[in-house]
Structures are given as structure tokens and as C-alpha cells.
Amino acid sequence: MRSFVALFRKELRSYFGSPLVYLVAAAFLAYTGYYFQTDLLYFVTFGFGVNIMENFWQLLFIDIRLVFILAIPLLTMRLLAEERRLGTLELLLTYPLRDGAIVAAKLGACLVVIALLLGGTLLYPVWVYRIQPFAVTPLIAGYVGLLLFAGTCASYGLFISALTDSQVLAGFLTALPLLLLWLLSWNEAATAGATLPLMRALSLFNHFQPFSVGLIEARDVFYFLFTAGCFVWGTLRVLETRQWRGRH
């Protein structure tokens, strides 16, 4: 446990010791701020101020989700790829730490950064609430959904980062499928009719939908946790390949 805490703290220190996380945070808040402003304008102009959850927060949550797709690859790409490149992975894997603790510390530190980014956006509802109070509880569902969504993307990014020693490649291979899924999610017409139900069942985005209107459904929670779990499992298997490949 002490070793896990040591690595977890070191991972946080590595995040906050590099300029990248501040640039990502600045861009994240700038983009979400932009979406906040335009979505609010839209709501006031075309939503006529009716049903704030459906006509405003839902749009904002879906937009924040898009910003996460762009931000998360930048946060996960270095996690294991850099250790591989530096050669520190070999040392790390000989510390009194289980592979699982290493993966948990790295993913945990990334989730802390994600939670902080998301925490920054709490400013928006606080600000709106002071002007015009609204029902707060559905928003909690939206935030839970964003955390689950971002956590799943991060575990995917960690898995990709385990596969290569190139951060750039890891970032690229993380962003690419997420962007593709996102494109398909708003352009379902481009998907063949036969594969559409499958697409919907698998899509990270369709499972996010209920959260964005204030619903927490068990199957959606399960879907995100299960998907994230699969990528964590995959990451552990990749770390294990050293046993028969003879290198890391």
C-alpha cells in the first residue's frame, strides 16, 4: 500500500511538474467556457428558457464530452510509453509493487487530473444558479456520466500507451478511434442499417446520453465500468508480455 501511494504521488508530481497539464487545463477550460457561452445563448434564444436540463445542460455535457476526447489522449499518452522510452519501466517493474498497483496508481493519478478539469467546469452551474436557480440533482447525473466517460477513455489511453514507447503514437492512436466514434455518433445516417444497432450498443456516446439528461441507469454505469475494466485488464496483459518476449 505504501508503495502504491508512493507511485501515485510520484505520478501526480510528474503531471503537475510538466507544463503540458496546465496547457491542457487552460485549453479545456477555454473550450468548455466557449461551449457554455454559446449553449447558454442558444438556450435563451431558441429554448425560450424552458426545460433547462434538456435544452441547456444536455448540450453542454455533450460538448464537454467532445473536449474530453481531445484532452484525454494528451493526459494518457505518456503514462507508460514514456517509462518504456526512458527505461524506467524496467526499474518500476522490480519495485515491491504488483503490476496491478502500477496500473492503478497511473490511472488513478490521471483520474485525479480529469476530476480537477471537471471540477473547473462547476463554475458554470454555480454562476447560472446565482442568476436563476434550477433543480440541481439531474446535474449530478451529468457529472457522474462525464467522469465515467472520461475514466473509460483514460483506461483506453493507458492501454494504448502500454503498447508503444512513442508518446506521439500513443496519443494519436488514442484520439483517432475516439474521434471516429464521435463522428459516427452524430452522423448515424452514414452507418449501414444492419450495423446501426450494434454501433449503438457499443458506442461510448449512446451510453452517455441518459446521463446528460439526468438519468443514471445501471446498465450504462455497468457498460462504462466494464469497458474500462477490459482496458485495464488489457494493460496488465501487455505488461506481462515481457515474460515471453524477453524485453519490455
Add this chain to the structure above:
Amino acid sequence: MISVEHLTKYYGATRAVDDVSFEIARGERAALLGPNGSGKSTLLRMVTGYFSPTGGRVVIGGVDMGAAPLAARRRVGYLPEQVSLYPELTVRRTLAFVAEVRGVRRGTRRGAVDEVIVGCGLAEVADRRVGTLSKGLRGLLRGLTGRTVLLSTHILAEASALCSRIVILDRGRLLAEDTPEGLGRRLEALGRLVVRVEGPAGEVTSALAALPGVLRVEAMPPDALPGARFVLLGPALGPVQRQIGPAVVGRGWTLLEVRAETPTLEDLFVRLVRPSGHDGGR
């Protein structure tokens, strides 16, 4: 104490380490010596818990690495060949991280880190990032720990100077285990002559190999000087040295040089692996 018992490692069908056993007593410094590809790194990585062995076991201070990996790893410090530290951490942070991850308690950690910083003359750079330091200093930082030591090297001089016992590996197998003095005696007993001759290389090789006392003849790659170079290995080459002249000149070739050299580790391997000298090329 480090105890290696019948350690074997396969990568797929490739056997990297084959039934190696040895023991290093508490406080002893031993070297793992062998040419590249002899299985040193694989063996070392099993001792550190990075690889799990295919067969056999590693016991560190009485703790079985396979049965209790975390407890065993807590007793092992590892310095890989490659410089590998987190460049974004300072020297002090690096030491504190390693101490913490290896289970040094909070109360004693700061003292332990300070002790190492002072002990290794790192006080001036303690708060600089590791990435900004020169490699030599990084190497020093990596070289801090040391109790029972297993040093992996392919340099015999290094092994002899630093260690009281030498474990020699070749192609994954344990070849010999000796003190530096014992190995030195084995090396002294081995002679190495460099002979330069102008003549047909194949015939010269067989003529030299036919001399009594010659264990092995090896043709060297050509260099800028005239003639071809051959290396002769044998247990006692003093008498042979006198016979080289007649053997070469008598066949009508030109003898350009005969020079005695200190045998290399490679030569010792030849001696250890193929003491009979009946196999020709490598």
C-alpha cells in the same frame, strides 16, 4: 544472501538460461560474467523479479521471489545498464520516491535520504532535476545502494577488481564459479600469441594448428599492414613461439611478427568451453 536454484528461462522455444545454480553469501560481492547473449541480463532480471523463471527459483535473504514477490523485491536493489531515472524529479525527490516505494517508513525516510545525499557528495545538486544533471552524476546516483552485490558485466577486469567471486555464464549455462585469483591463474595458464604471416591463409592456419601445444588458431580480419594475422591459444606457448619461425619459413612463407598478448576473457571462454580444442571454427 542471494540464492539461485536450478534457474531456467525460456522465451518461447528459445532457452536463455539453462539450469543455473549459485549462492552469494550475505555481504559478499559477486560478478556475473559472460559475453553478450550469454543470459546475464535474463538471469539478473529473474533475480530482481522482473521476469518469472520458467523453472527453478530465486531466494533473496531467505524469501522466495516466486512465493512472496513483494517481500523479496523489497530486499533487492537494481541498477539496470541503461540510465533510467525520471528527469522531472529532483535528486532529493528521486531518492525519497525510491525510499518510499521500497517501504522506508515516513519517520526515517528524510534522514535516510539526507544520509545518502551527504554520503555521495550530492548536496550541491540535491534540489536540481535529474534531467539537468550530467550522466556521470546520474550514474553515481544510481550506484548508491549496496549490500550483497551481484554485478553483471562482460569485462573481466571490472569483475576482478570489484568482486570477490565470479560466476561465468555462457549460452545460458553456468560455466565456472571462481575467485578472481583462481580465474587469473586459469588465464595465466593460457597463452595468446599474435602471428603475422604472408602466405595462403588456409594453409597457414592448418600449419600453425598442427604445432604441439596449440589449442586453437583463429584468423583475424585483415588490417592495413601486410600479411594476415592469426591468434594462437594454448596452455603454454613458450616452446611454441620457437617453432613458429621454422614452421612458417620452412614452407616458404614470410614471417612478419610474433607477439605475446594477455589472454582476453573470450580466450578464457574458449579454454573453458572447449578444453580439448577439437572443434575448429566458431
